[in-house]
Structure formats: structure tokens, C-alpha cells
Amino acid sequence: MRITLLHPPHTSIGSRIPRENLPPFGLLCIGGPLIDAGHSVNLINADIGPMTSAQIITAIIDSAPEAVLIGHSGSTSAHPVVVRLATRIKAVLPDVAIIYGGVWPSYHWAEVLNECPAIDVIVRGEGEMTAPKLMAALGQDLRRINGIAYRRGGTPYATASAPMVQDLDANRIGWELVDITQHGYWGGKRSVIMQFSRGCPHLCTYCGQRGFWTRWRHRDPVKFAAEIAWLHRTYGVELVNLADENPTTSPKAWRAFLDAMIAENVPVQIIGSTRADDIVRDKDILHLYRKAGVIRFLMGLEGTDEATLEAVKKGGSRAKDRQAIQLLRAHGIIGLCTFAVGFEEETDRDYWRILKHLLVYDPDQIMSVYATPHRWTPFFDKVKHRRIIDADLRNWDYKHQVIEVPAVPAWRVFLWVKLIEICLQARPKALYRSYLHPDPDLRHAMRWYTAMGRRVVLREIYHWLRHKRRPGISVGAFLGQDRLEEHALALPQKTKSRGRV
Structure with missing residues (x-):
């Protein structure tokens, strides 16, 4: 066919x-x-x-x-x-x-x-x-x-839900379908997206991915490293962007991957996302992260208020967030930290507190995201009474505010977010790392991110001024009142172990 x-x-x-x-x-x-x-x-x-x-x-x-x-x-x-x-x-x-x-x-x-x-x-x-x-x-x-x-x-x-793919190495990726020379990232580096694992064992209430993958699984660490090395030697790939929600979930599997990448000895840089808890857990092997090619990890702070972290079941803490940033920097790895806004209880004072805490955290890079309701998540049940301020699904990308914050008008939320981003990226420390960092790889990465950020901010301001946001119908009236089944794939059947006689 x-x-x-x-x-x-x-x-x-x-x-x-x-x-x-x-x-x-x-x-x-x-x-x-x-x-x-x-x-x-x-x-x-x-x-x-x-x-x-x-x-x-x-x-x-x-x-x-x-x-x-x-x-x-x-x-x-x-x-x-x-x-x-x-x-x-x-x-x-x-x-x-x-x-x-x-x-x-x-x-x-x-x-x-x-x-x-x-x-x-x-x-x-x-x-x-x-x-x-x-x-x-x-x-x-x-x-x-x-x-x-x-x-x-x-x-x-x-029809009935399909079973999830248990062996992530069983189906090969069709790399021959694309001309990799047409794809770049990180300031022009030849780049690809890959997955070491799928899913996440954590239960963040707003996450639209946790139920889609059903369970956390990972590829064979040695085979995965070999495929990355093959991509470099065959197509000249210089950077791999891990699309995993949390590739470091299994300390044993992740350590095996790091060792395999070091053994492959290819100049490929790796970026991805993880949790601050895992960085702190791996503090004794972070030198292997860098040796294996890891140059940046994104960590979702999801707000710096402990009550907010508890409400969304993030499972993190301010102390570990700050420690993780410091540990990454000490090992020559960039810490990109996201902070989420748009939760119901927020006030102007909360945004001011976020700014102060982030300045103390001193992340290398910062990125904002807006809490976005998805009908298959527990977060939907908590926000379906709130009003939609942007009904265009094209803007439901976590970079646009789509539901109102009751205590703060939308225009002021937007100003707070841009103020936080600008203050963090325009600090003397951030500017030094962008333009005077002694490590050329880190200097290139910081400079590229800063240049991209300037273009994004200007575009976001232009987009905001062009599109009027007025509170409309509720989230429930817009998406539907009933929450959808969260698991997209069939859950594995549990086998009963036979007890000893």
C-alpha cells in the first residue's frame, strides 16, 4: 500500500x-x-x-x-x-x-x-x-x-484499548524517511528527537502525558547508545533531544546508558527533561552525565510555593530544586527551569514570591508555562468551573494563557510572567554565562537560548496585543463536563504470585 x-x-x-x-x-x-x-x-x-x-x-x-x-x-x-x-x-x-x-x-x-x-x-x-x-x-x-x-x-x-508496547526496541525507527541535513536545533546543530523511555511514574495532576503512556518503560541502554552513535557516524548527528518525560527514573538503567554512551565515544550532546529529585539522587555520578554528553536538563519547578506543589502532586521541594540547579552547574550542565502559572489560588503576591525564589535559585535558563486543562487529567475536575479566556485550540500549547486566574486579570498575569523571564535572563550572572562563559559549548548554548528568547518575547507581546482575551464559558462547558478515561492504553494484567505452601 x-x-x-x-x-x-x-x-x-x-x-x-x-x-x-x-x-x-x-x-x-x-x-x-x-x-x-x-x-x-x-x-x-x-x-x-x-x-x-x-x-x-x-x-x-x-x-x-x-x-x-x-x-x-x-x-x-x-x-x-x-x-x-x-x-x-x-x-x-x-x-x-x-x-x-x-x-x-x-x-x-x-x-x-x-x-x-x-x-x-x-x-x-x-x-x-x-x-x-x-x-x-x-x-x-x-x-x-x-x-x-x-x-x-x-x-x-x-475498539478495545491496544496493549502498550512492552519492548521499545522491537520496532525500528524509520530514519530513512527524513533528510536529517534539513533538521537542526541548538543554533544550527544537526539534531534529532529520540526516546530512551516512555511514561512517568509520578502523578502530577495536570500532566496530559502520564495516562497516554500508561506505564514507564525504557529501551535497552546499550542498544539505545549504539543507535545514537550510529546516527552520528552515518548522518553526522550532533545533538539528541530526549522526548522522555523522565528518562532518569531507573537509576540502574540510566547509569547503564551513561556508561554505554561513554564507551561509544562520539561527540554527541544530549538534552532532555528530568526531575530535581533525580539530579540530587545522582549527585555522585553527575560527572558521568557530562562525560556521556548531557549538556542540559529541563526541570519543572511548577511554582515555588510548597502548597502549590502539594496541590498538583508534584512531589518536589524548594530545597531539592535549588540543590539540583547548583549540582548541574558544578558539573558543567545547564539547568533550564520551567515555572508554571495559572493555578486558581494565585495572587500578585504569589508572582512576586516566584520572582524572588527564582532569583535565589539562580537557574541558568528559565521558561514559563501556563497551566492548561486537559479533559483526561485530574486537574480538569479542579478547574472545569473556571472560565476560558482563549477558546482557540491552536494556542493551547502551554505558552498561552487559556484559563483565567480569578484574582488576577489576564493582562497582569502576562506582565508578571514576562517580568519574571526578563529579570532572570537579564541578570548580570545570566549575561556573563551567555557571553563570557569559559566553556565554549555552554557559552554557545546560553547565547543561542538568549537570542531565541528575545525573538519569542517580542512575538508573544505582538500576539498578546493583537488578540483580546475576554472571560467566556467555563472549561467544562467548552470541553465537556465529564472527565475522560485517563489511560489511553490497556493496563498490563497483574499476575497473582503463588504463595509458598
Whole structure:
């Protein structure tokens, strides 16, 4: 079968401003198994450019597909674009099957099928095993394919949840589908996205990812390091962006990966996300992090108020957050810290306290995110009474404020966030690290991030002035009052151990 994988253009500020583009890893994970199943597969990355709708349609027509599979890592904010493109594709190619996957459609499958007749099938959850089975069954009875949703008798119908992929090394990544020379990050370095693990064992109430992956799993550390080394030697990859929620969850597996990377001895830099607790836990082996190529870790502080951390079940503490930043710096690793705003109890005094605490933390880099409600998270139940101030899903990317803070008007929340970011990035210490740091790799990274941040701030201010935000309907009225089932994949069955007689 001729299959076209489509990565639609993303409109979020963060995607557009850096003028850099990473390969669509999720579609590459699907592409490898489809190629190995005997299909003819090509990929259109419309995020490069980005391509216009007309250019995308022309490229799809030229590929003469029998099926178009659409997916995007930022699926909530990309959803409106997907609907528009699917409608146009179906208008010119009515016989082509359009399959849609990602986090948003996995949960909102019934609404998507009701509202977009052009979309034929939705893949719910992980797609490596589901996609080949679905392609083999197109045109037949789909009820036997787990992990999908489609129309049955004109009504949206979902099959049983698919089992999660237990062996993350069983399905190869279709690297041949992309020209890696077209993808760069970190100031022009040839870069790719990869995953050492999937899922997260922690229970942050607002996280839209924890239920999608169901359980934490990891790749074979030695095989994973070998693949990174192969990418460097074959394609000249210089930087790997780990898409894991928490790659350091297993100390044993993570240590094995570090040792394997050191043994591979390739000049590849690694960035990713982790928890401050894990950095403190690994304080005695942080020198191995740096030796293995780790140059930056993002840590979510999610607010510096202990009551807020407790409310969202973050499980962190201010003492460990600060210690983790200091430990990373001592080992030549950049600490990028995110702080989240938009929780219900916030006041102007809370934002002032966040600024003071962050100045004490002294992070190398800082990034703000806005609490965003997702209907499949516990956070949804706590905020569904609050009012929406931005109903455009394209802005639901964590970089736009979409729900009101009752005690602080939206314009003042925005000013506080920008003030905090500017104060942190314009400190003498931050400027020194950006322009005079003795380590050239760290100096390059800091300078690149500072330049990108300036462009993002200007774009965000422009966007804010253009779009009026007025409180409207509640979150529950906008998304639906009932919380959706959180687990996108079937939970593994627990086996009863036989006791001793």
C-alpha cells in the first residue's frame, strides 16, 4: 500500500520562532514498522518552511497515496490545522483513507469523528503495532483491530484499548524517511528527537502525558547508545533531544546508558527533561552525565510555593530544586527551569514570591508555562468551573494563557510572567554565562537560548496585543463536563504470585 505520513505545520510561537526544525519522531516510529510490513511509505514534514496548505495538498497529490496518516507531537494545538487539512485532502482525494493519531484524538475520538467527516479512523495510544495491523485490515471489518476508533453505522465506535508496547526496541525507527541535513536545533546543530523511555511514574495532576503512556518503560541502554552513535557516524548527528518525560527514573538503567554512551565515544550532546529529585539522587555520578554528553536538563519547578506543589502532586521541594540547579552547574550542565502559572489560588503576591525564589535559585535558563486543562487529567475536575479566556485550540500549547486566574486579570498575569523571564535572563550572572562563559559549548548554548528568547518575547507581546482575551464559558462547558478515561492504553494484567505452601 502507498502510505503518506503527514506532519502538519504547527502554529505555536515556540515552534515558529527558533527557525529550526526537529524530525517528527512520532511519525518515524510509525514509519519504520510500516516499511518493514512491506508498504511504500513517504513522509511530508509540512513544519519545514512552514508549507502552505496549497503546497501540502500538491505534495500529497504527487505522492498518490492510498492512505494518509496524520500526527503531530503537539496534538492539541495542532488539531485545528489537522481538521482543515483533512477536509481539503478528502475533497481532492475522496477515496484516500485518512487516519489521525496523537494525544488529543486518542481521548477526543468521538468528538473528532462527529465533527470532521473527512477523518476515517483514529489510532488511540501508541501506533507502532496498531498502524500495520490497521493498514492490513483497511476495507474490512475493523472491529478486531484494538486501539482504534471509526464510524460504525455512522456512529463513532471505539475498539478495545491496544496493549502498550512492552519492548521499545522491537520496532525500528524509520530514519530513512527524513533528510536529517534539513533538521537542526541548538543554533544550527544537526539534531534529532529520540526516546530512551516512555511514561512517568509520578502523578502530577495536570500532566496530559502520564495516562497516554500508561506505564514507564525504557529501551535497552546499550542498544539505545549504539543507535545514537550510529546516527552520528552515518548522518553526522550532533545533538539528541530526549522526548522522555523522565528518562532518569531507573537509576540502574540510566547509569547503564551513561556508561554505554561513554564507551561509544562520539561527540554527541544530549538534552532532555528530568526531575530535581533525580539530579540530587545522582549527585555522585553527575560527572558521568557530562562525560556521556548531557549538556542540559529541563526541570519543572511548577511554582515555588510548597502548597502549590502539594496541590498538583508534584512531589518536589524548594530545597531539592535549588540543590539540583547548583549540582548541574558544578558539573558543567545547564539547568533550564520551567515555572508554571495559572493555578486558581494565585495572587500578585504569589508572582512576586516566584520572582524572588527564582532569583535565589539562580537557574541558568528559565521558561514559563501556563497551566492548561486537559479533559483526561485530574486537574480538569479542579478547574472545569473556571472560565476560558482563549477558546482557540491552536494556542493551547502551554505558552498561552487559556484559563483565567480569578484574582488576577489576564493582562497582569502576562506582565508578571514576562517580568519574571526578563529579570532572570537579564541578570548580570545570566549575561556573563551567555557571553563570557569559559566553556565554549555552554557559552554557545546560553547565547543561542538568549537570542531565541528575545525573538519569542517580542512575538508573544505582538500576539498578546493583537488578540483580546475576554472571560467566556467555563472549561467544562467548552470541553465537556465529564472527565475522560485517563489511560489511553490497556493496563498490563497483574499476575497473582503463588504463595509458598
